Each structure stands twice: as structure tokens, then as C-alpha cells.
């Protein structure tokens with residue numbers, strides 16, 4: 167290290183390490199693991215196999231209302247996890263898997279093996295050789311990544327075997343055991359990974375790089391010297407107007423789509439919405455909706471303020487029953503996802519700002535009042551129609567419910583008439 | 594709280610299998626499987642002292658049911674009335690319970706890929722009706738009722754009628770299906786169809802004996818290693834962080 171310092175003055179400034187798509191994937195994965203480990207541990211109840219304390223199993227089961235709900239959640243979250251990785255795998259194969267994973271994350275070179283050897287000897291107090299320079303990930307990180315990329319597919323396949331009962335009893339029986347064993351391997355790796363990532367002070371810049379995407383150049387210089395040199399060389403070549411030795415990888419289609427500044431073309435979005443609807447039918451067994459979710463939130467507030475009234479009321483008692491968690495409903499979570507997803511896509515496209523969308527003739531205050539009024543009217547209307555545009559028209563229509571089509575016609579007819587009278591608000 | 598039990602009078606059983614048919618129809622049992630079976634012992638003994646009987650086998654809802662503990666997800670459970678049931682929402686079809694049952698009363702339903710067995714017709718009990726095999730039995734050989742009700746047939750047969758459990762010397766798990774018979778049929782059945790030792794399949798044995806301890810050791814060791822590293826770091830102080 168000291169010899170390198172003589173060659174260059176200590177650098178300052180930041181360089182880019184992680185793509186935003188990778189950052190999102192990483193934290194999505196981390197959150198999913200947290201949820202899956204918690205629910206998975208609580209699912210193993212047999213006295214032969216259980217390892218979590220009984221109070222934990224009981225507590226988690228109670229949070230979910232029943233063991234069946236717990237299992238459903240575990241499976242739904244697992245399927246989401248698999249889907250996200252599949253989407254990344256398919257759309258990001260070129261950029262992500264080839265460039266990111268195979269070349270930089272898992273391929274160990276001679277420096278890496280030396281690094282591991284010296285690191286181990288140093289921990290044992292048997293050596294004080296300097297550590298060989300490292301690429302964008304050090305050898306320890308690479309070993310963790312190799313392990314993760316071997317274990318993940320096994321976990322996914324065994325999970326699918328259990329969830330969909332693929333194969334004979336012997337196959338399912340072994341799938342349970344292998345699922346458990348592979349998760350255990352990942353967890354013991356995670357002990358080190360999370361410690362290095364979140365606690366180990368020297369790696370603090372790496373932690374922030376998983377949030378902002380950037381690392382201080384000084385940190386890269388000291389901890390990932392080979393990568394730092396590569397980045398600098400590219401920069402210098404670039405500055406000298408020479409072609410880069412390796413063409414910059416074309417951004418994957420997924421990333422291009424995600425980062426598009428414009429709104430998506432309506433047909434794409436329609437296709438996406440249709441697939442989302444199909445996926446929710448497949449995974450949670452019901453369609454999309456909106457007003458039903460808001461009803462749940464209201465029912466929840468009501469059950470806090472006036473539980474007796476709510477559970478006796480002919481309408482609210484549909485939602486508020488003693489011993490049944492009011493918020494344990496797909497739509498409740500879906501609405502949170504809708505808000506987060508909207509925020510995310512706005513952010514990715516650089517469209518986030520505080521604004522009131524309104525016509526030129528009215529003031530923001532009027533617009534807010536009208537929006538609230540309109541929302542209230544359509545909210546009450548949706549409950550009277552037993553569904554809103556998304557619940558009744560979209561989900562109902564997709565299963566060819568006659569009511570959905572009548573409702574849809576009524577919505578458009580009323581919309582045409584109403585728009586004529588209210589045109590001044592917008593034009 | 595009820596303690597349900599069934600008594601089959603083997604002297605009255607004619608081996609017609611109406612119980613099997615009724616049960617299959619009631620519960621959509623797939624072909625080749627049965628929740629209750631009628632197994633003939635065949636002629637036993639030496640002419641002219643031959644004996645024979647029919648064994649009417651089904652889930653015994655045992656007091657120490659060996660199928661309960663191997664179920665990883667808790668899908669097999671005992672309801673408050675003592676009936677051993679399967680929560681099909683939780684069953685993943687691993688079959689650990691199928692091998693555990695000493696009476697071979699469980700099977701994997703190929704249509705649902707989940708395990709099924711007799712549940713004393715719980716759905717009928719809830720509607721105040723007797724199990725399908727009892728109402729259909731042509732020889733009136735089957736009795737179903739509550740052992741805590743001194744007025745019930747099963748109480749009389751079990752506590753004063755000599756009805757007995759099918760057990761062997763090494764498998765005594767407290768079955769709640771009893772067998773009566775005036776000519777020694779229950780003994781014959783116990784001799785010809787002794788319950789087998791509960792087993793855990795090799796995957797389950799590996800899990801509980803090898804994989805689980807190894808996993809705990811591995812996770813524990815890395816955790817301990819990290820803890821040591823953490824405290825060493827703390828002791829060394831923040832000196833070298835910005836290095």
C-alpha cells in the first residue's frame with residue numbers, strides 16, 4: 167500500500183460503484199430474507215425439527231392470525247422473490263449476469279487466493295505480509311457471492327417443490343431438508359456479511375455505497391486498488407479521446423425501461439397491469455382492488471376507536487370480527503405497494519416533485535377541495551356498487567363477471583356526461 | 594369435552610366392505626386408496642380348528658399418536674375432541690406422517706398431493722350425524738360414540754363388553770378404535786396384523802440427527818466468530834478506521 171501512495175497523491179472525490187438497479191435488488195433481497203427467515207423459522211413446528219423457541223413460533227403465528235396464513239405469506243413472499251430474480255435474470259442477463267456477476271463478483275483470481283491466505287494467517291497472528299490488491303469486490307466478498315449464487319437456485323427449486331407438491335413424498339421430504347440446509351449455509355455466511363456490511367467500521371463506505379451507489383475514491387484506492395486503477399485508466403483514456411479498450415456494456419432493456427423519463431406507452435402499461443393481475447390471481451387467489459383496501463383501513467381505525475360498535479354493525483362487522491386481524495388482507499398490502507411503486511417509478515424517471523395537477527382556471531385550493539369531494543363521492547359509490555374501477559371493473563371483468571361489464575359501461579357513460587358539465591375545471 | 598371412540602364388533606362383520614365404499618363415496622377417496630379397509634386374516638390354524646376374521650382398519654386417533662410429532666409444519670394436529678386431523682392448508686405432502694403411522698392409515702391423495710385419512714367423519718359429526726361407515730354397516734357391527742358418556746354403546750362395550758385395542762408388545766400408542774368379538778377375533782387380528790414400529794423416513798432422520806445440529810453449530814460458530822471479532826475491534830478502538 168505504501169508504495170502505491172508514493173506513485174499517486176491520495177485521491178479525493180467519489181466514484182460510482184453500484185447501479186441503482188443492483189441497490190434496489192440488494193435491499194429487496196435483504197428485506198425478503200428477513201421476512202422469510204422469520205416466517206420460515208416459525209413454520210417448523212415439529213419437535214423433531216423445530217429450532218426456534220416455542221414463544222417465537224407462537225408469537226409469529228399470532229401476528230399472522232393462523233398457521234395457514236403464515237404459510238401463505240411465506241410462499242407468496244418466496245414467489246415474489248423468485249419472480250424478481252427471474253425478471254432481473256431475463257432482462258439483465260447481458261449487463262448484470264455477465265459483466266457484474268461472472269466477471270466481477272464471483273471470479274477469483276490469484277490475488278484473491280493470496281488475499282484469503284494472508285488474511286487467514288493475519289487473523290491467526292502468523293503473518294504481516296501486506297494484502298494483495300483487490301478488484302471491485304474483495305476475495306471474502308467474492309466467496310460469499312459464489313455461495314449465494316449456488317444456494318439461491320437450490321432454495322428456489324426446493325421451495326417450489328414444497329409449495330406446489332412437485333414429486334413424490336420422498337422428493338418433497340428431501341426438498342424440506344435441503345431447503346433447510348441451504349438456508350442454514352446462507353445464514354452462516356450472512357452472519358459475516360451483515361457484520362461486515364453494517365457494523366464493521368472499516369467497511370462503512372461500502373455500506374453507504376449500497377445506498378447511494380458511490381464510494382469515496384480514497385476507499386476504493388485503498389481497499390479495491392485494482393478496480394480503482396481500472397476506473398482511472400478508463401477515465402484517462404476517455405479524457406485523451408481514445409476509444410475505451412472494452413466498449414461500455416449496453417444498458418439492459420430492463421434498466422432502460424426503468425429509467426425512462428417519459429411515461430410508459432399505454433399498451434406496455436396495459437400488458438404489465440394484465441400480467442400483474444394474472445400474477446395476483448395465481449399467487450393470492452384474488453384480483454386487484456382499491457376501495458376494498460381503504461375500507462379495511464377505515465374498519466381498522468373503527469375497531470380501535472369503537473370496537474363494540476364495529477363488530478355489531480351490519481356493514482362493518484363484515485370486516486371487524488373478534489380474534490380476526492382486520493388488516494390481514496391482500497388489498498391492505500397491495501395499496502402500500504401501489505404507493506411505494508408509484509414513488510419508485512417517479513423517482514427512477516426523475517419525475518418526483520410536489521405539485522398540484524389542475525386546470526388553468528381554478529386555484530390549487532379549489533382543486534384540492536374538488537378532488538376530496540370527488541374522491542368521497544366515488545368512494546361511497548364504489549362501496550354501493552360493491553367494488554371500484556379496479557376491483558369490480560378490472561378484476562371482475564377479467565373473470566367475465568356480467569356485473570363488471572354493466573358497471574364499466576355505467577362508469578364510462580357517467581364519465582362522458584359528467585365531464586361535459588365539469589369541463590371548466592380542467593380546460 | 595368428548596373422547597370419541599369407535600368399536601367394531603368383529604363377530605358381526607361379514608366382510609362386505611360397505612364401510613369402505615361408503616367412506617370412499619363420502620370423501621372422494623381416489624382409486625387405489627382407502628381410509629378404511631377390510632382385511633381378511635384368511636384361515637388360520639390347523640384343520641379342523643380353523644379360525645378367521647376380518648380386520649376393519651382405519652385411523653385409530655391414538656392417545657399418543659406417533660404421526661403428530663414428525664409433521665414439520667404442524668398440519669397434523671389433535672382437535673379438542675381428541676380427533677386427529679389434517680389441516681390441508683398446511684400439509685406440504687412430505688409424507689413423514691405416512692411412515693409414522695403404525696396402522697398404515699394415511700395415504701397421499703394424488704389429486705391434491707396432500708395427506709388424507711379418516712377423521713371420524715368430523716364434518717358429519719358437526720351436523721349431528723354418525724360416521725358414514727357406521728350408518729352404512731350392513732351387519733350393524735360398528736358403534737361410534739363418546740367414552741365420557743356412560744350411557745353410550747361404546748362406553749358399555751369398552752368398559753364392560755370386553756372390546757379391546759389392537760396393540761403389539763412394542764407398539765402401544767393408545768388407539769381409540771376398539772374391537773369386540775365373541776370368538777377371539779380381536780386377538781386373531783392383533784396376531785395377524787400387529788401394528789408396526791413408527792418410522793421416520795431417511796430424509797427426516799437426516800434432518801433431525803445431522804442437518805439440524807450441523808446447521809445450528811455452523812451458524813453458532815460464525816456468530817461466535819463475529820462476536821469475537823467485534824469485541825476485539827471494540828477493544829482496539831476506533832484508531833484505524835479512517836486509515
Ligand code: HEM
Nearest residue numbers: 195196199303307308310311314360363364372373375376
Ligand atoms: C441487513 C442486511 C444486509 C446488509 C447491511 C448488507 C450490506 C451489504 C453491502 C454494504 C454490500 C456492498 C459491499 C461492497 O460494495 O463492497 C453488500 C453486497 C452484497 N450483498 Fe448484502 N447486505 C445485507 C443483506 C444481504 C442478504 C440477505 C444477502 C443475500 C442472501 C446479501 C447479498 C449480497 C451480495 C451477493 C452482495 C455483493 C457481493 C458481496 O459483497 O459479496 N446481502 N451487502
